[in-house]
Amino acid sequence: MKNFIYKTNQYLLERYPTIWNTRLVWMLLSALILHLIFFVFGFFTLSNPEMLQERYVKDIFFENGSVFLSIIISTLLLVAWLIYMFKNNAFKNFYPTNSFKLFGQFVSYLVIIFACTTFYLSYQYGLKTYIASTYPDAQINKEIQITNDAYLFLSEDLEDYTLNQRRFPKPFNEFYCEDNNKFIDYNKPHLSFEEDSYQYYTLRTIETPIDEPYNNNIAESYNDSTRNKGFVYSKTVDSIRTYYFKDSVVNLQEWIKTPIPSYYNMSSTFFVSTNDNLDDDELTYNYSSDYEYNYEEYSDYDYNYRKSFSIRHQLRNKRNYELLERNDKNEIKQLLEDFLVISKTYKIDHNLTSNEWLNLVYHPNNYEVKNFIRDQVKDAYDYTSPIAVDITKTQAFYNNRLTDYHYDNSSLHNVFENIENIKDSEPIESIHVFMWLAFFFASIIFIFRITGLKHLLFSVITVGVLTLIVSLLAALLFYVTAGGSDDGAIYFISYFTLALGTLIICIPIFFYNSIKKIIVAICLNISLIGFSLYLFLIVGIISMHQNNACRDDIDYYKSYHDCNTLMESVGLNWSWILFFSAIIFIFFYTKIIKNWKSLPEG
Incomplete structure (x- = not known):
């Protein structure tokens, strides 16, 4: 095994140095094994049908400790990866490199972090696979039909x-x-x-x-x-x-x-x-x-x-x-028996038998309700006694006919609800959280590899200071315009932030030769992480103008029509657009990074 790893590393080092340097192959292989393990965990999590009786079981990943296990494993995996990767930094040591290799490093970071932080998806698909295979639609639909029919007599x-x-x-x-x-x-x-x-x-x-x-x-x-x-x-x-x-x-x-x-x-x-x-x-x-x-x-x-x-x-x-009109006692008894079989399958708490239940409900003369069944086990301190005072005649009617039989119908409802919710769930919809998380950390590591820790810390401080300035300015404007329309203040802050972002992006592109290298580095770092937010701000400003123009339309309040803005028309797909826009920006920005690196210190 050790010989195989050595030969593989030598092969990658000689032919694909970026892949070797980022440990891409070994990290993806490790992540794949862990994804399979989490899939198996998810698959067997609900093997006991009694667990389906709780509400929102599809979120069990966050309740049974799996989320903490996932975080710990992801953290250990990424820390070990960073330790091995930081042993060699080609850019820092001025080894020959080009823009494509730089971009390849960033993409490798992105893929590795994404693979090592998305165990939730594998777990949820394991959960969904088990439910789909154990409770097929035909079976569940039949059980729901029987339950809805038998509910008449509950x-x-x-x-x-x-x-x-x-x-x-x-x-x-x-x-x-x-x-x-x-x-x-x-x-x-x-x-x-x-x-x-x-x-x-x-x-x-x-x-x-x-x-x-x-x-x-x-x-x-x-x-x-x-x-x-x-x-x-x-x-x-x-x-x-x-x-x-x-x-x-x-x-x-x-x-x-x-x-x-x-x-x-x-x-x-x-x-x-x-x-x-x-x-x-x-x-x-x-x-x-x-x-x-x-x-x-x-x-x-x-x-x-x-x-x-x-x-x-x-x-x-x-x-x-x-x-009821058919008045077939055997048909009713068979319905009750089928329902109790379903209840046994899902381990629903009750103390009914088909014969006892039939005796409670089968009164062909007008089918009056002569007995009531509890929805939970009779409490030792039962407040439904027929001799209870301060109750209405209707309540007394109910109390006089309330038996000691019980059936936990809410648990059965939760079972059907959980099965259908898990089947209908789309874990892939949460991919947006993971891909942006991966993008953020990949950008941080990429910045650290390019500009170093000092410039990274200065960039964080600069972002904090700029955020504080914009926040104080916004508070001041809203205080000045108190009692009036906030639109002007919102537009001013939006355009001020847009101008500030434009300046930060332009400095490394057009003014890197005339400004101190550390200032260019700070603007470069902020641009790498914040370009997607910059685009999002532009879309937001356009949508605000569209919304205000729509509301100023004389027919707006007559027709009650919706203002379909640029933001709303694309919806969640903006996440994909901004994500890939940010990656494409980094691809072209690698040339700017090389220009910055060639600048003399000071």
């Missing part, structure tokens, strides 16, 4: 089974169910359960163009307070916004077998998969100040009330309704 929350949740059959999705006692007209048909009441209304509408919400044709109806009472929700389609209001009471008692909580009313979906392609048009029923002309009606109640219904609610209620 009966943990009384509010999921009350009458106001009913969305099927057809009459129920055509009317609005008022369930707040303050707004119930008790002189008209309504239904009651304990102290809760329900009343159904037809809806009337008012349409208004979205870009002309206060035109004269609509104004009269807005000013008519009697017509605008009972606002329910608004819906926008294309350029028209439609406002829905409660109109007249309808009697649905012939459709409702009982106002007592029933499985027929259940319309909630346990988990919505990311693979679900339903175009869900969600409507939010809202009493609030969002609709200013209706707010006074409810202001006395200090009441902001929201509830949402959608196509998904209607379809889920329809599926539940059809299952």
